[in-house]
Amino acid sequence: MRLKPLPDTIPDCTAFEAGYLVTQNGGWRSERPVIDEAKCVKCRQCYLYCPDGTISQEISVDYDFCKGCGICAKICKPGAIAMRREADYA
Amino acid sequence: MRSFISGNDAVAAAVRLAAPEVISAYPITPQTTVIERLAEYVESGGLDAEYIHVESEHSAMSAAMGASLAGVRTFTATSSQGLLYMAELLPYAAGGRFPIVMMNANRSLALPWNIYGDQRDSLSQLDCGWIQAYAENAQEALDMTLMAYYIAENERVRVPFMVNLDGFHLTHTYEVVEIPSQKQADEFLPRFETENKIDFDRPKNFGFSAGPDWNAQFHREHHEAMLRSTQVIAEAEDKFARIFGRKYSGALDAYRCDDAEYILVTLGCVSGICRQVTDALREEGVRAGVLRIRYMRPFALDEIRAILAPARASAVLEKDISFGNAGTVFTNVGAAAMNVIGGLGGADISREHVRSIFVRLKNGENGVIWL
Amino acid sequence: MAVSVKNLDSREFFFGHKACAGCGGSLAVRIALKVLGARAVAVLPAGCMSAVGFNFPQLAFSNNALITPFAATASVMTGIEAGLRRRGEIAHVVGFAGDGGTADIGLQALSGAIDRGDNLIYICYDNEAYMNTGIQKSGLTPFGARTTTTPITGSVRRKKDMLAIVAANGAEYAASASVGYLDDYVTKIEKAAAKPGFKYIHVIAPCPTGWGIKTNETIEIAREAVDVGLWRLREYENGQWLENCAPSRPEDLVKHLTRQGRFSALDTDKLEETKNV
Structure with missing residues (x-):
């Protein structure tokens, strides 16, 4: 996802554009979910239960914002999601 | 109507x-x-x-x-x-x-x-x-x-x-x-x-x-x-x-302050009797004035000080005390000699009280005084 | 048609927030907003979800949303609802308050809003302690749970029964839910959204940080709490109570507790006692 720039000036009160993101969360991860397309049955339980909404309905992971909690891997009945060391993807 | x-x-x-x-x-x-x-x-x-x-x-x-x-x-x-x-x-x-x-x-x-x-x-x-x-x-x-x-x-x-x-x-x-x-x-x-x-x-x-x-x-x-x-x-x-058809005067309501030697700064409805006492004192030759503050925020500090500066002495009469210090209006004004604390808990402030404040000002008293 | 994973709004309304990994509360907020849609106004008091969602200029709600003072969730909601109604705007005014914000400091305003019958949806995401300030005991901390203010013995009191309190105040609808069973949670939000008056949903939302569980165990623990009978799924509607399901494996209660670090103060006797409280 594209981030927005830091605002040049502050608003004149505490009211500002909704959903304005200037930083990502991907750097928090020590492990990343990796999806095995062959095993995925598109049940979308991972999409549903992700606290961060970082798995799309088409089951692709937004690694800019995934924090690597591992809920998706745990909830995946067919075992299509593996948690892999983030360091290996550096 | x-x-x-x-x-x-x-x-x-x-x-x-x-x-x-x-x-x-x-x-x-x-x-x-x-x-x-x-x-x-x-x-x-x-x-x-x-x-x-x-x-x-x-x-x-x-x-x-x-x-x-x-x-x-x-x-x-x-x-x-x-x-x-x-x-x-x-x-x-x-x-x-x-x-x-x-x-x-x-x-x-x-x-x-x-x-x-x-x-x-x-x-x-x-x-x-x-x-x-x-x-x-x-x-x-x-x-x-x-x-x-x-x-x-x-x-x-x-x-x-x-x-x-x-x-x-x-x-x-x-x-x-x-x-x-x-x-x-x-x-x-x-x-x-x-x-x-x-x-x-x-x-x-x-x-x-x-x-x-x-x-x-x-x-x-x-x-x-x-x-x-x-x-x-x-x-x-x-x-x-x-x-x-009614005109108000912003942050301050100055009454007979232009040539006043003694000015009483007030807040709220006590100002009415303060003006009456001022009129009486004027008839007795005492150049008294009343500066009623209408707006505590924004605070017209410069204007207040400009009005008080030519006077010989001024006092703030207020229904407030910041314990261990003085009344809050007094500390905000910062340019008055005397702070009169009165009217707490609805206590009456009489014309005699107000007159006594001017007398004490004339006598050169200063500091925090309780009515 | 009922909302389900298949037709849930594909947009994310709570995204890019700074909640801890595996946070149950953020899931409760995320899913509720996907049910209620873009015309929901999200009202959050001081607490975890406001702390992680509203750090100017990083603003994680893409619908209209705001932070209220801690004790003021329901009363600010009341004002918003009244104002929007005056403007002729059709919207869902939805509150997301934690357990402390609901059962402790926000209880008075909540009672007032229920009493007035204001048309609001109030969701309590219950992580069973003041997690935002670092895990202190709230009125919804369960018996035996260690917090930083019940550091040795764990809480000696049972949870307040918020659902009963809300029902006794005269709510139109009250329900308990779990982030472990989102289909049920979604159904209850949908039901609440369709009713006039004051609706209350109390969703148990594990906090890996405060509960002493792994970040990937949030859902499992939230399900287990229901399965072992510790968290009963109930509804209060038309003045009647309904139990949604019976515990499927009550025998696993002790196992459920001992896998959470926060219950480490409980010895065998105390663990047995939890069955009674």
Whole structure:
């Protein structure tokens, strides 16, 4: 996802554009979910239960914002999601 | 239309003319009759508004903030313990720049319990970021409440406005008051419009956190808005005078101060007898004057000091004490020799008291003096 | 048609927030907003979800949303609802308050809003302690749970029964839910959204940080709490109570507790006692 720039000036009160993101969360991860397309049955339980909404309905992971909690891997009945060391993807 | 009504009735009449869409309030003596009148207006169809029966002052101000965020005009009223119970919300409403208008019936604070008037309640909240004005009589209370909406909602200001009336002395005494027509009120008061409201086409986040990098900028902007309000107060008073024929004098109301040797600085309805004593003293050859502060925030520090500077001595008479220091008005003024603490818990301030203050000033006394 | 994973709004309304990994509360907020859609106004008091969602200029709600003072969730909601109604706007005003914000400091305002019958949806995401300030005991901390203010013995009191309190105040609808069973949670939000008056949903939302569980165990623990009978799924509607399901494996209660670090103060006797409280 594209981030927005830091605002040049502050608003004149505490009211500002909704959903304005200037930083990502991907750097928090020590492990990343990796999806095995062959095993995925598109049940979308991972999409549903992700606290961060970082798995799309088409089951692709937004690694800019995934924090690597591992809920998706745990909830995946067919075992299509593996948690892999983030360091290996550096 | 001329009516014989109380200060609280005058505020309620002004609120009806301003026609807020949401009123949330919780009863407390001596504010109660304001919200009783408004409830009656709403139930009888005389005022088309939502009247929210909240369960506390905390919720009264919270609901007012919510309604303001939804983009509608609001009103609430409180007093004393109630004002302090909503104290958490006061900087919140101000920092969020919700142009809420609130009437506060000045009343003593417990302990000891006391329902009568002094100004310790509102003066304890001077730093919460609200405009604070003090009416002297019922007519001014009505006019000030109408102007409060004009000033608070002005896009250059957007700061909440507290209209203060001395408890009982002003809230419950009856005077002849000119109540404007709705047509006149509508001509004076623009519709409330704001960009800073819930908007489903352009959604916003409100009331957010701002860390050290940003925090001071919001407060600076708030402070600048408060300073700008001085100009807007002047504009409001000019327009008000054109439509209603009554002219007010901004932050200060100086009486016979031009050549005064001794000036008494006052707040609220005690000013009336102070002027009477001043007139009497003038006849006796004492050049006395009265400087009534109408707005404690924004505070006209430079103007006050310019008025007091030529005088031989001046005193601040106030119904307040900041324990261990002096009265809050006195410390704000900073240029008076004497601070007279009187009227606490509704204690009477008589002409003799006022005369004695001038005598003590003439005698060169100074410091904090209790009536 | 009922909302389900298949037709849930594909947009994310709570995204990019800074909640801890595996946060149950953020899931409760995320899913509720996907049910209620873009015309929901999200009202959050001081607490975890406001702390992680509203750090200017990083603003994680893409619908209209705001932080209220801690005790003021329901009363600010009341004002918003009244104001929007005056403007002729049709919207869902939805509150997301934590357990402390609901059962402790926000209870008075909540009672007032229920009493007035205001048309609101109030969701309590219950992580069973003041997590935002670093795990202190709230009125909804369960018996035996260690917090930083019940550091040795664990809480000696049972949870307040918020659902009963809300029902006794006269709510139109009250329901308990779990982030472990989102289909049920979604159904209850949908039901609440279709009713006038005051609706209350109390959703148990594990906090890995405060509960002493792994970040990937949030859902499992939230399900287990229901399965062992510790968290009953109930509804209060038309003045009647309905139990949604019976515990499927009550025998696993002790196992459920001992896998959470926060219950480490419970010895065998105390663990047995939890069956009674």
